[in-house]
Amino acid sequence: xxxxxxxxxxxxxxxxxxxxxxxxxxxxxxxxxxxxxxxxxxxxxxxxxxxxxxxxxxxxxxxxxxxxxxxxxxxxxxxxxxxxxxxxxxxxxxxxxxxxxxxxxxxxxxxxxxxxxxxxxxxxxxxxxxxxxxxxxxxxxxxxxxxxxxxxxxxxxxxxxxxxxxxxxxxxxxxxxxxxxxxxxxxxxxxxxxxxxxxxxxxxxxxxxxxxxxxxxxxxxxxxxxxxxxxxxxxxxxxxxxxxxxxxxxxxxxxxxxxxxxxxxxxxxxxxxxxxxxxxxxxxxxxxxxxxxxxxxxxxxxxxxxxxxxxxxxxxxxxxxxxxxxxxxxxxxxxxxxxxxxxxx
Ligand code: SF4
Ligand code: SF4
Numbered sequence: 001x002x003x004x005x006x007x008x009x010x011x012x013x014x015x016x017x018x019x020x021x022x023x024x025x026x027x028x029x030x031x032x033x034x035x036x037x038x039x040x041x042x043x044x045x046x047x048x049x050x051x052x053x054x055x056x057x058x059x060x061x062x063x064x065x066x067x068x069x070x071x072x073x074x075x076x077x078x079x080x081x082x083x084x085x086x087x088x089x090x091x092x093x094x095x096x097x098x099x100x101x102x103x104x105x106x107x108x109x110x111x112x113x114x115x116x117x118x119x120x121x122x123x124x125x126x127x128x129x130x131x132x133x134x135x136x137x138x139x140x141x142x143x144x145x146x147x148x149x150x151x152x153x154x155x156x157x158x159x160x161x162x163x164x165x166x167x168x169x170x171x172x173x174x175x176x177x178x179x180x181x182x183x184x185x186x187x188x189x190x191x192x193x194x195x196x197x198x199x200x201x202x203x204x205x206x207x208x209x210x211x212x213x214x215x216x217x218x219x220x221x222x223x224x225x226x227x228x229x230x231x232x233x234x235x236x237x238x239x240x241x242x243x244x245x246x247x248x249x250x251x252x253x254x255x256x257x258x259x260x261x262x263x264x265x266x267x268x269x270x271x272x273x274x275x276x277x278x279x280x281x282x283x284x285x286x287x288x289x290x291x292x293x294x295x296x297x298x299x300x301x302x303x304x305x306x307x308x309x310x311x312x313x314x315x316x317x318x319x320x321x322x323x324x325x326x327x328x329x330x331x332x333x334x335x336x337x338x339x340x341x342x343x344x345x
Contacts, residue, residue, distance in 0.1 A: 065115035066298060067147075068305050070252040072265070075103060075135055076124040077272060081155050082332055083181050084325040085223045087249060089269045090124045092229055093332045094276060100131045104138055106259045109294040111142040113301065118149045120177075127158035133168045140172035150174040151213070155181060155328075156197035166204035169211075176201060176210055179217040187327040222320040224248045224266050228335045230277035234286065234315035242318035244309035254305070260291035261304060267291075267312060286315045 077094040084091065098106075121139060126132055132152070140150060152169065156178040159165065169176055178201060184191035198214070205212045225232045237243060244251070247264075255262040255269075262268035267289050273279060274287055289312050292304045 065113055066301050066305075067115045067117065068254070068301075069116070070118045070120075071114065071116040071254050071256055071261075072120040072122055072153075073103065073106070073256045074098065074123050074269075075121060075126050075129045075132070077269070078128050079123060079125045079155075080128065080157060081125070081181060081328040082330055082335065083217070083221075083328045084335070085221070085225070085323075087224050088122075088124070088265045089273045091328075091332070091335070092273060092276070094124070094269075094272050096272075097129055100134055100138065103135060104142070106256060107139065107142045109259055110256065110261070113298070115145060116143060116148050118151070119143055120151050120153050121174075122153035125155055125158060126152055127154055127161055132162050133164040136165070136168040136172055136174055140174065146173070151177045153177045153179065153215075155179055156201065157193050159197055159200050166208040166210055169204075170208040174210075175213055176204070177213040177215060179215045181217050181325070181328045183218060186324070187329055190327065190329050193329075218324065220322065221325055222248050222317075222322055224316055224320075230279065232273065232277075232279065233282055235317040236282070236314060237316075237318040238314060239318040240311055240313040241309045243316040244313040246318060246320055247313070248316055248320050257291070260293055261301075262291045263289070263304075263307070263310070263312070266316070283315075286312050 074088070076097040077090055078097060079086075079090040082091040082093075086092075119139065121132075121135060123129070126135075129135065136150075136152065143150070150172060152165075152174060154177070165176075168174070178197065180194060182190040182194075201212055204210055225234055227233050235243075247253075249264045249266065253264040255265055257268040257271075267286065268291070270279075270283065270286060274283065279287070292300060296304075
């Protein structure tokens, strides 16, 4: 366990946490094969060692955090894939990797006020961030309550760049969630890469006992806009309530982006798309969306997470259609030369 300050306040190091540190070091010194043996698993189940995290600290005047369903953060806007129709717009080649200190500063603006049930570290591709392991530890220190289920969401292809990740996931009780974006019928090259990634994740699961989740992002894939780059267009089906009822991000895709809380990934990262491509007038109503600022009241937080359908939801399809995306290994330039159209109704 690390003992870095949270929100500017150094947490007290108790005798118990020293004991936990010693036990953890002893545990980590054991060979992975033994840690994963039936005896090792039994021991771990008894003392909950890898899952032990610091008790949720109470801060004077902030004892009651507001429980929220979900929160996500981009630690980088870059991605190594170009998934057609990516709802985070990171297939359009955005740059920007957020320094660990900025991520920490951003989280510290909210961690004493919010208690997310789920917190996702993602991007872009989080494995493109050199400090991914430290970010996992730091995030758990920000939200140490066991009620907060943490996950790292990745396309998996660069997991091998972070040999320290499985230990961090195990120490912080963080799930590894791998999205599958294609298959061998579309790209044998992708198939070979993802096979290697899944084998590595499987090995981590066996050796470290981490929770592993595999998401089908091939067959469960819908379009939230049409076109590519500066040519993208909103759906504007003129039925925000229906679009919300069939929300392409599942209604719980709240983002912590540039210190503010955003309703969903498409609304947050539309800003990046506009900064890069100067989008058409069609997007202006959606670019005017105002996220929640850290200076808001508790009442405004509750209202924000309970809003449901808003006029901005009108940019999304009211009847989303699934489609099979093109090879996500294609370079960006190949999309620029194609006109991407919505699937027929
Ligand atoms: S892997 Fe695909 S869906 Fe995920 S962020 Fe990258 S481009 Fe978007
Ligand atoms: S704008 Fe509304 S409907 Fe569209 S993804 Fe965001 S929350 Fe869902």
